[in-house]
Amino acid sequence: MIPLTEEQQMLQAMVRRMAREKLKPRAAEIDNTGEFPWDIVELFRENGLFGIHFPEEYGGSGGGVVDLCLAVEEVAQGCSDAAVILAGQALGSKLILLSGSEEQKRKYLPRIASGEFIPAFALTEPGAGSDNVSMQSRAVRDGDYYVINGRKIFITHADVADIFTLFAKTDPEKKARGISAFIINKGTPGLGIGKIEKKMAHKGNHACEVILEDVRVPRENLVGAEGEGFMEAMKILTTSRPVTAARAVGLAQVALDEAVAYAKTRVQFGQPIAKFQGIQFMLADMAIKVEAARQLVYNAAFLADRDYKSKEAQRASSMAKCFATDTAMQVTCDAVQVFGGYGYMREYPVERLMREAKVTQIVEGTNQVQRVVIARALLED
Amino acid sequence: MQIAVCLKQTFDTEAKIKLTGDGQIDSAGVNLIINPYDEFAVEEALRLKEKLGGEVVVVSVGPAQVQESVRQALAMGADRAVLVSDPAVAPSDHSQVAAVLAKVLQSEPFDLILSGWVAIDDNAAQVPARLAEKLNLPQVNMAVKIEIGGGKATVTREAEGATEIVEVPLPAIITAQKGLNEPRYPSLKGIMQAKKKELKLLTAADLGAELGASQVKILQYSLPPARQAGKKIEGEPVDSARELARLLREEAKVI
Numbered sequence: 001m002i003p004l005t006e007e008q009q010m011l012q013a014m015v016r017r018m019a020r021e022k023l024k025p026r027a028a029e030i031d032n033t034g035e036f037p038w039d040i041v042e043l044f045r046e047n048g049l050f051g052i053h054f055p056e057e058y059g060g061s062g063g064g065v066v067d068l069c070l071a072v073e074e075v076a077q078g079c080s081d082a083a084v085i086l087a088g089q090a091l092g093s094k095l096i097l098l099s100g101s102e103e104q105k106r107k108y109l110p111r112i113a114s115g116e117f118i119p120a121f122a123l124t125e126p127g128a129g130s131d132n133v134s135m136q137s138r139a140v141r142d143g144d145y146y147v148i149n150g151r152k153i154f155i156t157h158a159d160v161a162d163i164f165t166l167f168a169k170t171d172p173e174k175k176a177r178g179i180s181a182f183i184i185n186k187g188t189p190g191l192g193i194g195k196i197e198k199k200m201a202h203k204g205n206h207a208c209e210v211i212l213e214d215v216r217v218p219r220e221n222l223v224g225a226e227g228e229g230f231m232e233a234m235k236i237l238t239t240s241r242p243v244t245a246a247r248a249v250g251l252a253q254v255a256l257d258e259a260v261a262y263a264k265t266r267v268q269f270g271q272p273i274a275k276f277q278g279i280q281f282m283l284a285d286m287a288i289k290v291e292a293a294r295q296l297v298y299n300a301a302f303l304a305d306r307d308y309k310s311k312e313a314q315r316a317s318s319m320a321k322c323f324a325t326d327t328a329m330q331v332t333c334d335a336v337q338v339f340g341g342y343g344y345m346r347e348y349p350v351e352r353l354m355r356e357a358k359v360t361q362i363v364e365g366t367n368q369v370q371r372v373v374i375a376r377a378l379l380e381d
Numbered sequence: 382m383q384i385a386v387c388l389k390q391t392f393d394t395e396a397k398i399k400l401t402g403d404g405q406i407d408s409a410g411v412n413l414i415i416n417p418y419d420e421f422a423v424e425e426a427l428r429l430k431e432k433l434g435g436e437v438v439v440v441s442v443g444p445a446q447v448q449e450s451v452r453q454a455l456a457m458g459a460d461r462a463v464l465v466s467d468p469a470v471a472p473s474d475h476s477q478v479a480a481v482l483a484k485v486l487q488s489e490p491f492d493l494i495l496s497g498w499v500a501i502d503d504n505a506a507q508v509p510a511r512l513a514e515k516l517n518l519p520q521v522n523m524a525v526k527i528e529i530g531g532g533k534a535t536v537t538r539e540a541e542g543a544t545e546i547v548e549v550p551l552p553a554i555i556t557a558q559k560g561l562n563e564p565r566y567p568s569l570k571g572i573m574q575a576k577k578k579e580l581k582l583l584t585a586a587d588l589g590a591e592l593g594a595s596q597v598k599i600l601q602y603s604l605p606p607a608r609q610a611g612k613k614i615e616g617e618p619v620d621s622a623r624e625l626a627r628l629l630r631e632e633a634k635v636i
Contacts, residue, residue: 010456010572018566020395048569061569 002298008070011052011063015071018043019078027079031352034203036160040082045115050089054097059110064305065239069246069297076250077257080356081204083247088157088205091240091364092119095165095181098239098308099224099232104183108163120161122152122210123233130369132230133176137168137212146170146182146222148215151194158193158208162186166210167233170226181229183221190215201355238308241321241364242301248328248360249297252290255328255335255353259283262339273338282338286331293324315377322370325360332357382435382529384426385486386459387496387508388419390443390450394501404601415450418497421557424564425527426495427458433529435492436460440485442470442478448580456567456575467584471595475507482508483515484588491552493534498523498556509556519549523558 004012022043030037044050053068054060061067068090076083093112096104111117128135137150148168158164164184171178184191194209224232260283263274273279300320303313332354336343343350361367392398393412401407415423426437439454439462441447451462465481472478486494494516499506513520525544526537535548539558549555567575585592612628614621629636 006452006576007572010453010567010575011569013453014456014566014572046568047566052569061573063569 001295002066002302004066004070008063008067011067012070012074014047015049015074016077018047019074019082023075023078023082027081028346028349028352030079030081030204031201034206036206037081037085037204040079040085041115041118044082044086049086050115051113053090054093054109054113058097058105059113065242065301065308066298066305069242069301072243073246073250073253073294073297076247077254080247080251080353081202083250084156084202084205087240087243087247088121089115089119090243092121092157092161092163092165094236094240095223095229095233096183098236099181099229100183101220101223103220104223108183111162117162118157118160120155120157120164120210122155122158122164122166124152124154126151126153130366132167133179135167135169135179137166138172139168139170139180139182139217141170141219142216144219145216146180146219148182148184148190148212148217150212152210152212154197154207155210156205156207158210159196159206164191164210165223166212167229168212174227176230177227179230180226181223181233182217183223184215184217188215188217200358201352202359235309235314237364238314238317239304241317241370242297242304244360244364245293245297245300245317245320245324248324248357249290249294251353251357251360252286252293252324252328252331255332255350255357256283256286256290258348258350258353259286259335259338262342266340279338282334286334289327289331293320293327296320297324311377315374318365318370318373321364322367322374325357326367328357328360329354382429382433382493383489383491384429384435384437384493384495385491386419386422386426386437386439386454387482387494387512388423388439388441388450388454389416389497389500389502389508390414390441390447391416391500391502398604400602400604404603405599406602413446413450415453416497416500416502418499418501418557418559420497420564421559421561422495422497423454423457423459424562425524425557426493427565428562429493429527429529430458438463438489438491440482441465442467442481443472444468448582451580452575453567455578455580456571457565458571459578461579461581463581463583465583465585465588467586469585469592471597473503473599474595474597475505475511476596477592479508479511479515480592481585481588481590482512484585484590485583486512486516488588493529493551494518494554496554496556498558509554513554516554518552518554520554520556521547521549522556524555525558525560527555527561 051060052063056062072083072087096108125135139146139148166182166184167179169178170180190213192211194211197207263279264272266273297320300316303316335350336354339350342348390413393414396411399407430437437459439451439459441451442465445466451464463485470477496509521536523539524536528535532551533548538545614624
């Protein structure tokens with residue numbers, strides 16, 4: 001593990017305790033009701049967690065990707081829905097932080113760092129998932145405005161968001177270099193929130209359709225130069241993939257802990273099932289994977305903090321995301337197996353963990369896309 | 382208002398305590414925390430400071446690792462800290478601990494001294510009372526509500542099966558009971574600032590505290606006996622009810 005500063009250790013200890021006391025007791029309830037947990041937003045606001053990765057001049061506490069990963073991993077051990085809120089705050093604001101104008105940063109970042117504003121990241125479209133570049137949303141210049149039309153789907157937090165970082169084509173001919181990023185405020189005429197999807201898990205964080213009909217956005221809300229938004233966003237994913245990976249490590253760790261505790265108490269054939277080597281080997285394999293994933297994640301976070309545009313950081317972030325999220329899927333699945341029939345029941349937490357793990361293999365670039373990125377780097381001359 | 386909070390570092394409430402072969406506590410790998418009752422005291426001090434102004438000073442006695450807990454109190458919002466770290470002070474000797482704390486608390490004026498009423502590790506509840514005696518201050522134990530005004534503290538305290546409201550002139554020592562408040566987490570900003578705050582490390586000699594030889598020696602600890610399995614009464618309801626009543630009367634002696 002990379003060495004942690006005293007502050008990072010305190011942050012980790014604080015969030016670990018918060019997760020145990022406040023988040024874990026809410027996890028199953030949020031999964032059942034599907035209501036957005038405003039109480040958790042308030043808890044994060046009070047304790048300054050939304051500001052972890054922002055510089056102090058924008059109201060943050062000056063941490064980096066490592067700090068955010070530490071917090072997200074611990075939060076995920078308590079409640080993955082809560083981890084989505086924390087990670088979403090980062091994803092929805094990263095482009096402004098790394099590519100925005102000074103004016104945009106001053107206007108939005110302090111309010112995002114304090115948690116007053118919830119941002120949403122609007123990239124995916126019905127026909128453009130992994131293949132983002134085939135997006136149909138269109139932004140056309142009209143004097144000092146852009147007029148945007150299109151449709152986005154699966155946009156997390158769209159129903160509660162105050163601002164959107166949204167992508168649309170300004171020059172369709174140029175493909176990836178013809179996509180720009182915009183900040184759109186809630187309530188802008190023509191911006192509509194469509195249906196809320198029914199999901200497998202993370203039901204407290206709603207994934208929504210976003211409909212844009214002649215939405216007029218002032219030019220000053222263009223993030224970065226025209227046509228560069230998408231290319232910038234792809235680079236920024238190097239800083240956000242480790243965060244998703246950290247959430248996966250948290251999920252895997254809690255699944256392992258649950259499996260170990262259960263194996264020690266569940267008696268079959270006259271002894272705790274932990275006495276059987278078949279179970280022991282499963283637990284050992286789970287532990288090996290979790291630890292390996294954790295090392296990859298913090299290495300990737302460390303490299304992203306050092307220089308997120310470096311090839312080394314990009315490669316590490318893809319590897320960490322791919323391995324940690326595959327690990328989360330395997331380990332949560334094995335935890336259900338250790339629990340046997342009880343694991344399949346909603347009375348126990350492991351089936352929820354398994355449902356929650358699945359999406360981490362899909363978001364922020366499917367793990368197939370990560371492998372493509374890794375292989376491309378290996379094979380390039 | 383100058384408030385001092387006496388704080389002890391203890392094992393995590395979630396920790397599973399193991400003993401070494403010679404009956405001592407095996408502290409390897411055990412997470413350490415602020416004694417939860419002392420944490421209520423820290424929280425109360427911060428709330429009083431937020432209302433009335435002044436300063437919160439954390440005072441502790443113990444090995445160097447106690448700095449972690451003291452820093453946590455600073456991250457919660459305390460202004461500065463004094464830690465007496467001296468192998469000559471035996472943590473199990475409450476007389477010595479109180480003598481050292483008294484020296485620190487005499488070195489500057491305080492309007493109020495707060496602490497937990499008991500530490501969850503040795504359950505002794507000795508130090509605050511000894512401290513009050515040494516400092517010749519009034520003491521109120523097990524506070525669940527504290528109001529300050531006109532040079533007095535009005536304290537609601539837990540008494541057996543009832544609550545009692547008492548009034549004491551300040552300065553005074555008040556100890557915290559569960560229910561006094563819900564302690565805040567150290568905020569991220571607090572964590573970033575904690576390192577910049579003053580943490581004074583002293584020895585007993587620095588304070589001129591005369592300790593003498595420790596009067597208390599821990600001979601050995603032992604774990605409580607494992608819980609016996611419950612008794613299952615089988616048979617027809619009429620018979621099993623009769624048997625249950627008999628056992629409750631003759632064995633458990635509760636009816």
